[in-house]
Amino acid sequence: MMATALGIDIGGTDLRVALIGDGGKVLSHARTATAASAGPDAVITQIVALAETLVHPLGSPNPDGIGIGSPGPLDADRGLVQSPPTLAGWHDVPLAEAIADRLKLPTALDNDGHVAALGEWRYGAARGATTFAYVTISTGIGGGIVVDGRMLRGEGGRAGHVGHMVTTDAPVRCVCGNLGCWEALASGTALARAARQAVTQAPHSLLARLATDRPADGRLVGEAARAGDAVALALLEAEARHIAAGLTSLIHLLSPQRIVIGGGLSALLDLMQPTIEAEVARRTMAVFHGVDIVAAELGLATGVIGAAALILAPDRVTRFAPRSHEEKVSP
Ligand SMILES: [Zn+2]
Structure with a gap:
């Protein structure tokens, strides 16, 4: 079966989400205006809503994971978005864990520059x-x-x-x-x-x-x-x-x-x-x-393709697994 990953590109203006397959192919995509001044919870809600339009249509297999490109500064090893000048109210937001938990898929985070470089390296x-x-x-x-x-x-x-x-x-x-x-x-x-x-x-x-x-x-x-x-x-x-x-x-x-x-x-x-x-x-x-x-070569899709490459063709990036809520309540 073909490997697929969800790529998320958080821009100061546009929020893009795409399902990416082998060779960096864009299989489906969705976009909205980033709620950049509304704080992290609003943007996380936007990401989950856009992602669910792509990954949960009836009968479609789940992707292998989620890659996120975000404006920096951030700490990719800890999955934290620290304080990007383009996103108001974001300070040490544990974005990778939040998305992994909400969408129940392993998730990796890196800054938008690294992500675009990875995309052009693997596919461009x-x-x-x-x-x-x-x-x-x-x-x-x-x-x-x-x-x-x-x-x-x-x-x-x-x-x-x-x-x-x-x-x-x-x-x-x-x-x-x-x-x-x-x-x-x-x-x-x-x-x-x-x-x-x-x-x-x-x-x-x-x-x-x-x-x-x-x-x-x-x-x-x-x-x-x-x-x-x-x-x-x-x-x-x-x-x-x-x-x-x-x-x-x-x-x-x-x-x-x-x-x-x-x-x-x-x-x-x-x-x-x-x-x-x-x-x-x-x-x-x-x-x-x-x-x-x-x-x-990848144009407007560089961000989502590079983000998906954090899962499909990564280079030394930390992955965050969804936390299992069942485990926490078992004896
Ligand atoms: Zn400067």
């Missing part, structure tokens, strides 16, 4: 690599790192917070409170900020005209750049150089075979790739030249 753009970095560039910058065939976990499973590497001495403030983080300069949020500024300075550009009824953001910059708008192309040129600064550090640190770029901005990678590659080549030592920089 990092297949076959033994050393690579996965970098997601969207609202922030996150990631997961695999070295010599093992996911780099670190104390509490918190390794791979690549967005908070310091890559500039420019006084840009990061959400973490520090100055000069890669995320503060190169995230989608940073690109949107630069785009809004450019629109006020170049009111006759195509980007400015597109931005009359919606605020300028990465998507709009991409649209204008593909139509040849010089302002948008210059924004992406600068963004590519900011991305390259962080990649240069990762390449020197890890000596990867490949860098996989995911998240919303990966949709613009083709426009930025020549500058990223030229800049990385200019800044890295010659022996590190030639690292492949590629777009992630």
Whole structure:
């Protein structure tokens, strides 16, 4: 019988649940808006309700387990979600145990960066690599790192917070409170900020005209750049150089075979790739030249597929079994 697992992707905006089969195939899926400001009990109730629409239809066999990708910081070894900035009221929530108990299936938890890296490693753009970095560039910058065939976990499973590497001495403030983080300069949020500024300075550009009824953001910059708008192309040129600064550090640190770029901005990678590659080549030592920089392959499903891989094709992750209530009352 085919192995299946339930993948749960808790985003600050969307909550996605999917039943995943062999090869990372999405068999069925469900989505709702995350009750991100309503506290952990509300989100756990949402997860259980969505999961039950997928795993308990009459006659369908139970999945082998449940994998959860959650925003960090979290402690994967203890199954705890600690205090994600995008989820209000979450402090040391024993999410893995709560879901295992409610859905009566073994459950594993990891942060969303590691989970996406695992998904791309097993089923996507990092297949076959033994050393690579996965970098997601969207609202922030996150990631997961695999070295010599093992996911780099670190104390509490918190390794791979690549967005908070310091890559500039420019006084840009990061959400973490520090100055000069890669995320503060190169995230989608940073690109949107630069785009809004450019629109006020170049009111006759195509980007400015597109931005009359919606605020300028990465998507709009991409649209204008593909139509040849010089302002948008210059924004992406600068963004590519900011991305390259962080990649240069990762390449020197890890000596990867490949860098996989995911998240919303990966949709613009083709426009930025020549500058990223030229800049990385200019800044890295010659022996590190030639690292492949590629777009992630799993798209919006990366989170649920990677989460399910915590059960179907894991790498050193703790599993939490459902607690048996019968045992507690027996003599
Ligand atoms: Zn930071």
